[in-house]
Amino acid sequence: MTADVNRRVLPGFSLSLGYTIFYLSLVILLPMGAGFLKASTLSFDAFWEAVSSQRAVAAYLLTLGASFASAAINIVLGVLVAWVLVRYEFPLKRLFDSLVDFPFALPTAVAGLVYSSLFVKNGWYGRFLVPLGVQGAYSRLGIVLVLVFIGFPFVVRTLQPVLEGLERDVEEASACLGANRFQTVRRVILPSITPAIITGFALAFARSLGEYGSVVFISGNMPFKTEIAPVLVVARLEEFNYAEATAIAVVLLLISFVTLFGINLIERWSSRHHG
Amino acid sequence: MAEHAVASAAYLRAHEDPPIVRRLLIGAAVAIMVFLVVIPLVAVFVGAFSAGVTTYWDNLVHDPDTLHSIKLTLMVAPVAVILNLIFGIAGAWAIARFRFPGRAFLTALIDMPFTVSPVVVGLFLLLLFGLQGIFGPWLRAHDVKIVFAYPGLVLATIFVTFPVIARELIPLMEALGSEEEVAAVSLGARGWQLFRLVTIPNIKWGLLYGVILCNARAMGEFGAVYVVSGHIAGQTDTMPLRVEKLFQEYNMPGAFALASVLALLALVTLLVKTTLEWKTRRELAENERMLATGGEA
Numbered sequence: 001m002t003a004d005v006n007r008r009v010l011p012g013f014s015l016s017l018g019y020t021i022f023y024l025s026l027v028i029l030l031p032m033g034a035g036f037l038k039a040s041t042l043s044f045d046a047f048w049e050a051v052s053s054q055r056a057v058a059a060y061l062l063t064l065g066a067s068f069a070s071a072a073i074n075i076v077l078g079v080l081v082a083w084v085l086v087r088y089e090f091p092l093k094r095l096f097d098s099l100v101d102f103p104f105a106l107p108t109a110v111a112g113l114v115y116s117s118l119f120v121k122n123g124w125y126g127r128f129l130v131p132l133g134v135q136g137a138y139s140r141l142g143i144v145l146v147l148v149f150i151g152f153p154f155v156v157r158t159l160q161p162v163l164e165g166l167e168r169d170v171e172e173a174s175a176c177l178g179a180n181r182f183q184t185v186r187r188v189i190l191p192s193i194t195p196a197i198i199t200g201f202a203l204a205f206a207r208s209l210g211e212y213g214s215v216v217f218i219s220g221n222m223p224f225k226t227e228i229a230p231v232l233v234v235a236r237l238e239e240f241n242y243a244e245a246t247a248i249a250v251v252l253l254l255i256s257f258v259t260l261f262g263i264n265l266i267e268r269w270s271s272r273h274h275g
Numbered sequence: 276m277a278e279h280a281v282a283s284a285a286y287l288r289a290h291e292d293p294p295i296v297r298r299l300l301i302g303a304a305v306a307i308m309v310f311l312v313v314i315p316l317v318a319v320f321v322g323a324f325s326a327g328v329t330t331y332w333d334n335l336v337h338d339p340d341t342l343h344s345i346k347l348t349l350m351v352a353p354v355a356v357i358l359n360l361i362f363g364i365a366g367a368w369a370i371a372r373f374r375f376p377g378r379a380f381l382t383a384l385i386d387m388p389f390t391v392s393p394v395v396v397g398l399f400l401l402l403l404f405g406l407q408g409i410f411g412p413w414l415r416a417h418d419v420k421i422v423f424a425y426p427g428l429v430l431a432t433i434f435v436t437f438p439v440i441a442r443e444l445i446p447l448m449e450a451l452g453s454e455e456e457v458a459a460v461s462l463g464a465r466g467w468q469l470f471r472l473v474t475i476p477n478i479k480w481g482l483l484y485g486v487i488l489c490n491a492r493a494m495g496e497f498g499a500v501y502v503v504s505g506h507i508a509g510q511t512d513t514m515p516l517r518v519e520k521l522f523q524e525y526n527m528p529g530a531f532a533l534a535s536v537l538a539l540l541a542l543v544t545l546l547v548k549t550t551l552e553w554k555t556r557r558e559l560a561e562n563e564r565m566l567a568t569g570g571e572a
């Protein structure tokens with residue numbers, strides 16, 4: 001309604017929309033088109049062989065598994081940190097709140113560099129963990145660790161506004177009706193933040209799927225063991241095997257699209273149920 | 276009296292978290308932040324200065340390839356930021372101010388770089404502009420170099436960072452609403468005037484943060500740039516690529532010195548964000564107070 005008024009009153013509709021579409025076509029659709037065009041020139045057998053080789057399958061599974069594990073860990077860490085930042089007062093709270101965004105602002109290469117140096121045998125964490133048998137660098141665990149760092153802000157920043165918006169009255173009502181604190185948390189607070197938890201999980205997961213810069217430093221990139229799908233794409237490229245690189249990239253892209261579609265569905269579902 | 280105290284203690288127990296739980300949770304959250312963020316941040320600078328301040332300075336300034344990577348990043352990022360700024364304003368204006376068919380699709384398209392692997396972006400640019408790419412033969416005939424050269428670095432950076440400013444502006448402009456702009460138009464403001472006198476002052480802090488964040492991400496971009504650069508030292512290595520090369524050469528003080536510059540950039544970005552949020556809150560409070568006193572008068 002307002003929209004119709006806007007289009008008659010405010011200037012620049014066709015100019016801004018036209019430029020937006022032009023820019024997006026140039027920047028996104030053109031390269032995407034090139035990718036799918038290249039993939040379509042492959043015969044089905046060649047495509048299938050590239051995307052279903054044992055090494056490629058191991059890479060997808062590792063990418064999916066490490067992204068899933070890191071997003072799951074981030075749920076626990078993120079709920080805890082978001083709760084504490086919203087509900088409690090403590091010294092340096094503002095500083096910690098600002099630092100939540102640090103992984104988002106820090107170049108991923110720096111994150112990978114510093115994490116791998118912390119977890120090697122002589123590193124600050126490694127000197128305690130390696131004697132216990134925990135190999136944080138050049139291992140699958142390392143991939144998960146650095147992805148936890150990368151995905152952390154997404155969960156906290158999704159949860160914070162939802163926790164801030166919770167009505168304290170509801171908790172009071174729950175207490176007046178005889179619920180103890182544990183029951184209130186489990187029956188009242190948890191259900192109302194569940195959609196935000198799921199969204200945060202999906203965002204962290206989606207972000208981890210394509211991550212390259214940080215993982216390449218810490219994983220060691222061993223085929224079948226610590227090689228994630230984007231690293232395999234680069235490995236194929238460096239052999240000048242563009243066809244296989246494209247085939248694997250298309251699979252990776254499809255996984256991203258499915259995840260993005262899933263996020264949209266979840267958001268629509270949660271706004272219907274809790275909006 | 277005693278009964279009352281017991282009752283309110285019980286009430287408090289059900290309503291607020293007991294102090295011991297509170298302390299435990301705060302301790303756990305602080306520990307998470309310290310291990311995940313603070314110690315790695317400190318480690319970057321300790322690693323950079325481990326061989327002394329002079330070596331740090333030498334690593335940055337007297338290594339010609341490192342120096343070149345800094346210059347190259349300073350040439351690539353601003354171009355990407357300016358182009359994405361123009362797009363961000365146009366896109367936010369179209370999406371936040373108007374309703375049209377395909378609006379949801381357009382918004383989803385803007386979010387795409389957040390989920391597409393930067394490596395895939397780089398690969399697709401190679402398929403377009405590389406020697407065997409779609410435009411490859413034409414570019415070669417006209418002696419234009421895009422991949423493994425400066426234009427490719429800019430294109431890759433643009434793709435990965437273009438949503439940042441638009442994503443910052445769209446929710447902000449939607450929250451502001453269009454009443455002020457409609458009023459300005461009815462008072463006779465024309466296109467550019469409206470934009471300069473009404474829209475820009477309203478969105479300036481969001482715009483500034485968008486630009487700063489976009490710049491930080493542009494300077495730090497790794498995956499997409501890695502693929503299209505061809506990593507030619509002293510020619511197409513940007514700062515993050517140079518960090519990786521130094522790491523591969525086991526030159527840890529050198530890698531950390533350059534990484535510390537990037538980490539400093541991230542810290543400045545956070546500082547700007549925090550300051551702007553504080554400023555916005557204060558301006559909001561001031562507006563409300565003025566409204567309240569205006570109402571009394």
